[in-house]
Amino acid sequence: MTETARDSASWLAPMELDPGQAMRTPVEATASGGRPGGEAAAVLGRLRWPLAGSALVGAIAAMILLGLAFDAANLLQRAFAAGAVFGALVVALIAVAVGTTLKLALDEWASLRRLRRIEGLRSDAERLGTIAGYGEATRFADSLAAFYVDRPELVPAFGALRRSISDAHDDGEVVRLIDRQVLAPLDHQAYRCVVKGARDIALATALCPSAALDVAIVLWRNLRLVREVATLYGARPGQFGSIRLMKRMLTNLAVAGVAESAQHVAVDALGGNLAAAVSTRLGQGMINGLLTARIGIAAMHLCRPIAFSPDNQPSLRKIRSELMSVPRQVL
């Protein structure tokens, strides 16, 4: 093959090259970074607690901790004065208390880190889906597989994924494949959880005689639903983690338009079935159920490592029809 002269220096004539030097495609390591959203985070950071507020909380917490430490030391002295056996017992109790506190804190920290990892995966997936590139998406698949390493039920899905990815797929296609082959079954399970949660709440509110108990049940079941969904997607939130998740989701509900409007909910509930209009309790149950469903779906949106695309978003339709059958079950 002859090299042909051409104006631009970057142009290359077609040629054959030495097969010995060729490498398989996904090879070059690119710096993972340049995540979008850094600026937004900085802006949001400014909206955080004022410095004085955190100083106040920190000081009070430190005082309480110090007080506890002094008390513990005091207790220890008195216990040893009473006898070596008491002393040993108190030492053991303190050790258990400190150990469990540490463990809980570590768990919370780990769960927060997992949530953050999911956010990282989501922004990676978004970037890969919009820019047509090659070779990076297989690394994304690897990091997703690493994220789900403790989920044996996903191993076959990852195996199928690995078989269907070829070197001809671009990054966007690989992300779509992951979406279909690994996450779609999870979506299915999560959706079933949401349907079940919504039904439970609708039934419970409809049957529960006292309003206070009602509120408690709704809160508890919603928290459980969020944890279930988050665990399915691998977020595994701890107690505080799920409360945080819940908080973020409530803001999400208002902001992201997951709930079209409250009046829509009412129409769904009231117009859908005569029984609902007849019995206020039933109507309340359906509204609560629909709200729960919305919260569950918001949790799905929040915990999924790849954002939903317009054509695979979970819809409220099935949940509505499920809820419409609640009055019949009650009556």
Place this chain on the structure above:
Amino acid sequence: MRLTKLNRLSNAGEWAFDRVSDLVGNLTETNLRLGVTGLRRAGKTVFVTSLIDNLLKAGRLPFLDVVASNRYQAARLRPHPDVTVPRFDYERHLAAITGTQPGWPEPTRGLQQIRVSIRFVPGSTLRRTVQPLSTLNLDIVDYPGEWLLDLPLMELPYGVWSQGVLDLAERPPRAALAAAWRHWLGTVSADLRADEAQLREGARLYTDYLHACRRSSANLSVVQPGRFVEPGDLAGAPLLTFCPLPDTGREHRRESLWALMEQRFEAYKSEVVRRFFVEHFSRLNRQIVLVDLLGALTAGPGSLDDMRSALVASLQAFRHGRSGWLERLIGGRIDRVLFAATKADHVAASQHGNLCNLLDLLLSDARRAMRFEGAQVGTVALAALKCTETVKTEHQGRQLSCVQGTPVGRDKPTVLYPGEIPDSLDLFPDEAARPYTFLDFLPPTGAGRDGRGLPNIRLDQALNHLLGDYFA
């Protein structure tokens, strides 16, 4: 006169009966005719073979929704109800590709047809309650690509066609190939009384010219009429003894050379072209247009223009548009078309986007016309059989995306940098340089031995565009 009327009436009756029986059949099973359209060497036979193989084994179709959602039951080959057309020899073609010495199937010489029946679980709950398992009968026709170029003839009178062919034959690179035939044209007069021998001689020289066009390195596509080079079952028939003549502008006498040739041309149109069209193309529901862009790019600008005009002319014959449920049942219009740049495995994967873009740009007029009629049009870069792997290699300090595979006629794999496909129509900026070299590669050894179907590039996405809504 009366007899022909009666004949026509009975034809209409037959047609109506056919439609009614189709309709009844449609209530239980859906029939879908997929038109695989493509010029010579566009890869129709390999496409159909790979399509059938992949549908039967369904192991490499992750983007076909019905497979991805686990509703795909199975597919199998079933005898076609139309028993007069030879069956597409899927097994032999597959054996050629997957044998110990992999090679490409022989070019198609005649018309062939095959039916694949696909069973699937319907997606909608309503349909599931009525019919727990649905069946889709996919009918595919394979034919020599040369015949496709006959379709534009249907609209042309003899004089206009002749003028077009003669104009084309005057210009390079065809002028040299047509020398003998054009010399003969100089020796005869269209107005004089002619005999059979003269007709035969003209047709022979013209056929030689067409064969020369086909063989030429310029990879010429406009070769009309197609039966001259691929006669099928018509070899030696008097129908094929005519050729274009220069129009003298005078009234042509009966029995003159012109009159005889015109008569045969009209007979060719009605007996061969129109029949071929009515029997196989007029009832298509979906169409995929396979375009071998890379072959045309390798051959040069002349070949590319030639191919484009051939494709645009042939596509005008088809009826595109939105079809309602009634039209769907009786087979009215083509409501989805997919343009496919074939042999995408001949370039590195990073070039597929540009390849697809280029096809879009080249056929934008045809696409617009189809979309205007209401059809859904898509474009994809695909390879029915993936023969190469994309590799990276270094050359003078630069990372190049290349393809690795065994070229036809060699026994050792090579790494080829075929040139970069630009993202605009600025394809041949420098006349002297050869910017592209796309080698033909052999099928990979051991293809399809894993039982998941032949390896392919985006066949599943193509199928999803073409058939997706039938699996709803």
